[in-house]
Amino acid sequence: MSEANEPTGQKIEDLTLEDIMGDRFGRYSKSIIQERALPDIRDGLKPVQRRILFSMNKDGNTYEKAFRKSAKAVGNVMGNFHPHGDSSIYEALNRMSQDWKVREPLIEMHGNNGSMDGDPPAAMRYTEARLSKIASEMLQDIDKDTVDMVLNFDDTEYEPTVLPARFPNLLINGATGISAGYATNIPPHNLGEVLDALDYLIMHPNASLDSLMQFVPGPDFPTGGIAQGKDGIRKAYETGKGKIVVRSKTRIDDLRGNKQQITVTEVPYEVNKAQLVKKIDEIRLLKKVEGISEVRDETDRNGLQIAIELKRDADANGILNYLFKNTELQVNYSFNMVAINHMRPEHVGLKTILTSYLEHQSDVVTRRTKYDLKKALDRQHIVEGLIKALSILDQVIKTIRASKNRRDARDNLVAQYEFSERQADAIVALQLYRLTNTDVTELQREHDSLAKQIEEDQRILEDPKELRKVLRRELKAIAKEYRNPRRTEIQDEIAEIQIKTTVTVPDEQVVVMVSRDGYLKRSGVRSYNASDPEDNGLKDEDFSIFTAELSTLDHLFMFTNKGNLIYRPIHEIADAKWKETGEHISQMIGLAGDERILKTFAFKSLNETGAFVIATNDGYIKQTSFADLTPGRSYRSKAMTYEKLKSDGAEVVAIDYVTADQETTEQVLLMSYDGLALRYPLEEVSTSGARSTGVKSMNLGDEDYVVNMQLVHDDDTVALMTQRGAFKRMAVSEIPETSRARKGVIVLRELKRDPHRIVDFIRLVGNSPVEVLTSRKKTHDILPTDHSESSRYSNGSFVIDVDTEGTPVSLRIKPIDLVLS
Known part of the structure; x- marks a missing residue:
């Protein structure tokens, strides 16, 4: 194609597919890491959560006002700030209201907002929502230039890049999320404990992790439970990664008729209660454990309760240990504390999170103080003008009456009495009823108050000690208002679970046979009695070298002529009719061609x-x-x-x-x-x-x-x-x-x-x-x-x-x- 025929304004670049894909995926990854899946270390919020809180606050949908339809909140967020699907916005809105998922709910909701059983929430047109009281602390002073604001997706409104966050939401409510190459899993913590640690860190900036852990011993899950493994917690708080065990809170109650019941009152964090009850009932039905007679979910408005009723003389502790090991009555919890810190995803420990939060709060208080100082100085300037005007009131009135219009009056006041333009505007706008002695006194009082405020603000801005005092005072106020008792018990060591065979295996009498050629079987007593003992299913040239009536709880040791020992618990031997051959030992363990079982012994323990x-x-x-x-x-x-x-x-x-x-x-x-x-x-x-x-x-x-x-x-x-x-x-x-x-x-x-x-x-x-x-x-x-x-x-x-x-x-x-x- 000639240059004359080439389309104008079109630029073609020669790029490899590898470069294109790498560049595009890199941009995509950065977007979902920073703008979707991971929380900010300062306010602990993902963008959708931040936009929900900001939008509801902007619309006046706050805790002291009536509830509004959730659909309205979702629509406002989607139309103004978050151009994504309404389902993802409503899901985020719901999670912030679920008190079994977050330690301090930021949203209050009327209607069905889901359940611990995994039930979905009602549609947004049925539920109503508003900000909770503690959510107002996340947004306090946002109108005082405390955080950076940026244009929304269509450049029609401004939205915050971070919220002022008067409490460390990242730790208190935790976070979960998966993005490209990163995932985060931060557990909830106790508000009072975290604020105490912050107070200590303000006074001791070089505090060690161990000293901070005196205040924050570990997570505090909204569902309670028992967290085991202090070493895992410490590792997580140090590196951002660690593992602990979380188990249910249980007790063993005595019932009539020499029976007992395992009562579960708290389950591990994020465990589906309905699935847990179903799994325990399956264990009962399949008789994987002997001794469970009934499983009931007795949860009501008074709290969670699962009742596991046992048969007479059942081993309650043994059954409980089995359930800990084989159901979600006990789970492993993995810390993976990843947050956006200075625009980058990082693994962060406890001290890093607390330090970053304090830096953010210092910035918020500094910006708020500057805003308040500017406003106070501006008002002081006006008040000084009004006081001066009232002291020469007759001349001012005469000048204004002689003026052509408001603008002329303002210019005359500036020229004749050396008022500033802002002072002259305020004097011209002054209402006649203010021209009294009382108002002069009030203005003087306001002037003194402003002077005091200005002095205090300047001291905060100039002296780091004063700033720290403000931080401590405000954190203590939050703690006093919202502190509540710890729900999760912390235990230093992970309890070892030992399951007795008697729990999982019924004590039954069976007939066990081992043949010279290596065939092995156990048969029920009824099957043996109903058959001719000689009709044992073996080949003509094979014969039994061991036949005995044993308990399913016994143990079998089989010694071969080549120096090998084969062990089998009786209950693990294949169950077969007496007339059947059974299984060959080589199906379980390989033997040499000339290897044979020499002698077999059975033991009770x-x-x-x-x-x-x-x-x-x-x-x-x-x-x-x-x-x-x-x-x-x-x-x-x-x-x-x-x-x-x-x-x-x-x-x-x-x-x-x-x-x-x-x-x-x-x-x-x-x-x-x-x-x-x-x-x-x-x-x-x-x-x-x-x-x-x-x-x-x-x-x-x-x-x-x-x-x-x-x-x-x-x-x-x-x-x-x-x-x-x-x-x-x-x-x-x-x-x-x-x-x-x-x-x-x-x-x-x-x-x-x-x-x-x-x-x-x-x-x-x-x-x-x-x-x-x-x-x-x-x-x-x-x-x-x-x-x-x-x-x-x-x-x-x-x-x-x-x-x-x-x-x-x-x-x-x-x-x-x-x-x-």
Whole structure:
């Protein structure tokens, strides 16, 4: 296109999209940070709030006058100062009237202005509003040039950039808001406490944070409650960021019939009461807690009250702790004190807020004093002229009568008697009734009063001490008028919540089964009784290694041959019908391919005082106290190591549990594959931690290994099985008691050809039958009483045909079916 054809007045710039977007978003961000979402540090107001208060004050919609429709206030604000949606203006108007959101409401409202239950306010055409009495303190002296005024959006009216704010609204009513890159969350505080801190700061400008916190110990929420965590409060007051815990105020009341009731009288700040009651009732319906019979919202005009009625003999404190942890009866509150300070958003602490407020008040008082001084000087000048005129009244009257008009009269008075133009205007405008002696006296009195006021104003402007006196006097007047008691209790420490299992889990009897292959389940007693105990859902080659009737409050410890401990509370085990297989342990915790559950124990509590005796096949043994094997936080996702194995081929072959008094009576009996047995007192086995290997249990040959370990007494009988299918019953007393780490004695007769080797041995229990498991996963039952006791040098008698049934692998006492109560 030729230059001649180019449109005139059009300028095209080559800019990258990145530059354009960055510039435009920067402008937008600045606008919403400064003009919408964040409060000013001086008056604690966002622009929409400031415009609402200024507009209502300008329209005379104040506390001493009748209420007016909220729609009128919103319309005036929107038409004159805030060209945004009416809903956002009405929402801001409502929030300033909600006494559960702000500590000192700036708006009084007739009609439905919402509720703690999250109910929306009525439409603006139904409600009526006016400024509250304390809001008048925010606007006091605004007509005395105390703050800067700027043109509104259409340049038709002036609006203030900040209000005079005779009290520190930012702290007292708090603030919340989200803008671009910034958010603010400042809690409400107690007016009297903050004003006391200001008074102290005026007298001690270098006051430390700790000294200020003697007056302002923490937030004072309009809904009361208990704020816990003084360290979090101090950090917030120092840096602008910090966390505390806010919990409800509750009490436990006794009811008839040995029942109790948890009564909630105050809830945390900004918690929706209706949702809280609903959540507690859901917990009752879903039976997440045992013991809640009814939840009622009994809030009325006398105050908030939630009643949580409990069943007979329920654990009230336990249930309350559960509700603290799992509902909004207790919440975390995060301070994020961001405000506009010198046109910039900043994280501000307590002292910064108070100092900035005092700077603002000093400026307001100085500007007001200058305004009052100017007005007083102007009036004094007029009064002096009037007094002078009355002293020469006849000449003045004669001069005025001789004048052509008002302007001529003014000029003649200035020329003949040296009045100023303003004095001459005042004399000409003087009414005849003022020409009396009384009025001269009044003028003289007014002159003296003005002189006194001028002197005082000049002293305030010239002497910082006088200015501080004014500030203190006015702050004390506000405190005297509006001080009220603290509602929120401050506690130094955050209370630790401990929830007893008995609160969340009903105490029920169940049947728990653990299988050799790692299947785990719990079944109801009814399901077990209605089924054949043998029909347990396991595969043909799998079998139960642990079946017991337990309480849902009991604890299960499962030890594997690879040194891993798996813990499960009984109530966390999957509930299944007795005929179902249950869940495999690998669904919860990964196990190695050759890892199996070796032994399972059940305990009533996690405070047992006994110890576990652990023996490995490579000749190590140890005792580990129960306390060292209590579960940690990660028990659901990973197993705990209870034995550190020395080599890859090593594994645990036996584990038993002894109480503290058993240690002095029990004896350890070990047998090796090559047919050696060693017996010694358990006292010789030292106690060591979970991640240790232990001490030498038996002096083994190069290819030999321990097949099992049993805790025995002198009068016990043991049974052993050889790889050739021979079964032998032998008295423990046949094996001499010696000491730990020896080689032991032979308990088999050595053969030159195809000698017997021990695959397993067990201690016999009464006349209980013994079950042999073979390499072909077949079982063979033996009645020990059918076999006479043998000497150490006997190989027993053959009971299993290894060619048809397979090689014996292990022995166990044959379990008997449970007889449930």
